[in-house]
Structure formats: structure tokens, C-alpha cells
Amino acid sequence: MARRFAYFIAGWIIWLLLGWTLNYQEVVAGAAVALIAAGMFGGYLPLQPRKLLNPVRWFWLLVYIPVFAWQCLKANIDVALRVLSPGLNLKPGIVKIKTNLKSDIAKVFLANSITMTPGTLTVEIKDDTLYIHWIEIRSDDPEEMAKMIKGPFEFFLKKIFD
Amino acid sequence: MISVLALIFLWLGVVFVLLGALGLARFPDLYNRMQAATKCVTLGVCGIMIGIFLRSGFNPLGIKALLAAVFILFTVPVSSHALVRGSLIAGVRLWKGTVRDDFTADRGAPSIIDNAGAGEEEK
Structure with a gap:
């Protein structure tokens, strides 16, 4: 209700x-x-309504918006430079990373945020595994990859939704 | 002052949409093209919408533009995810320079990375 x-x-x-x-x-x-x-x-x-009434979560949402906007702008400049460079600088691949977010809505926001950041596009979420298409793979170590892809988002989304 | 800011946003939006279209033409396979189409076009359209909002202010047009920007921000990643996932499952080939594909490997399906001899990318 x-x-x-x-x-x-x-x-x-x-x-x-x-x-x-x-x-x-x-x-x-x-x-x-x-x-x-x-x-x-x-x-x-997909939200628990009592979470909506918690002002701490709203505060973190307000902090999250400028962080997201900045990452989004960086993503665009990155892709724009790639489009304009003669050699394209591509080294694409699909990698998987783990997330420790629990609720569905938090995972959806993480996936959407990842799609908006430089060179990464979420393909699929299965339980706590995210499959990401990455335009230029810069690392082979799963931990390091997860850190590069998730950036600051997971920290904020945990505060907002979990 | 506000109108100058509005013009800056409008031009930023137009330039990013142009770059997105260029990426769509230049990148070698569907998956890389989706990257250009999602990121550049989302920011481009959001820029145009914010420009419209700054121009018209708090009236029905401006608020509608702002709401449209928010909805685009939410829906574009979801639709691009659905397109890419569907293409991977349907077996649309990845570019030959692709270094790994954990998704197809984990599904247990045969690799769909394009092996040499593909003509279009050779140019």
C-alpha cells in the first residue's frame, strides 16, 4: 500500500x-x-517507501548528482577524442566485475551510471556480477578493473539505496 | 547573461550529437557504435534541453524540456543495455580486435569474435 x-x-x-x-x-x-x-x-x-523518508539518503543523492555529472562529461570528452583520433585507439572486450550492492534498484543505478562513464557499457547483471563492454581494456587484474569501472559510484549508491 | 549560457549549452549539445553521429559511422562494430550513440547523444540531447530551459525559464516549455532531459538520462542506458545484450545473444559478431568476451564464454556459447578476413575493417 x-x-x-x-x-x-x-x-x-x-x-x-x-x-x-x-x-x-x-x-x-x-x-x-x-x-x-x-x-x-x-x-x-522497486523501492522500500520507508527509505524515501530518510533525509540522509536524500543528502547523499544531492552529493551524487554533481559527481555523476562530472563523470558523464569526462565520458563524453573521452569518447569524442576517440572518435576524432585517426587510429581510433580501440581495444574492446567484455569483462565481468563483482558488486557488493544488495538491492535491485541500487544495481540498476550502478549499471546506468557505468553506462554513462568513459568507454563502459553494461551488458548484463546476474546476481552480483556485472558484464561490461569496455572500449579500451587497460588492466587484466579483476580487482583493478572493478575499481576503474565502478569509480566513485558504488560508495555513493550504497549510502543512497542500500 | 542567461541567454549566453543558454547558447553555450545549445552549442555544446549540438557538437556532442555531431560527434556521436561521427562515432556511429567510424567505429568498427555494433558494440563500439553503441558506446558512441549512448554517451555522446545523451549528453548532447541533455545539453540542448538545458539550453532550452535556460532560454525559456520557468514556464511550461522550460519545465517540459528539463523533465525530458531527466527521462532521457534514465531510459537511454536501459535501452542500450537491452540492444547490446540482445545482439550478443543473437550472435552479432564482435570486432576482430576484441581481446576478451567473458559474457559469451560464461554462457558456454562458441566465441563470436570476428576472426580475420573481415573486409570492412581492413580499409
């Missing part, structure tokens, strides 16, 4: 943001649509 309620609130807020007006018609229609959507899909919300 709490999941559905959290879903309903989030859906309603997004509806109001999309319309960007507090006209009562919009508010009522948004509530109705959010209620229907929450009834249909709220059960799938």
Missing part, C-alpha cells in the same frame, strides 16, 4: 510539473490519472 501511495505522489508531482499550472482542473485530472497509474503499476515500485 505504501508503495502505491509513494507512486501516486510521484506521478501527481510529475503531472503537475508537465502542466506547470495549479488550475484546479489540472490538479483534479492529475490526481485521477496518478491514482489509476498507481493502482495498475504501483506494486512494481
